[in-house]
Amino acid sequence: MLTDTKLRNLKPRDKLYKVNDREGLYVGVASENGIYGHSRFATPILTTSWLA
Known part of the structure; x- marks a missing residue:
């Protein structure tokens, strides 16, 4: 589950x-x-679709 806390704690790395x-x-x-x-x-x- 993606929570607000989890999203705030994500840190950038060298690659996506x-x-x-x-x-x-x-x-x-x-x-x-x-x-x-x-x-x-x-x-x-x-069929599978993507929503951006």
Whole structure:
């Protein structure tokens, strides 16, 4: 589970890394650009889509 505390404690590294939630949400942590979030979901046609 991604909580506010967990997100605030993420530190940048040399390379981009991802921290995920069990429900398809994940955040990427970049060394220069900060934190960004993405959500992965399935459409009724059973294809996977990305929401940025």
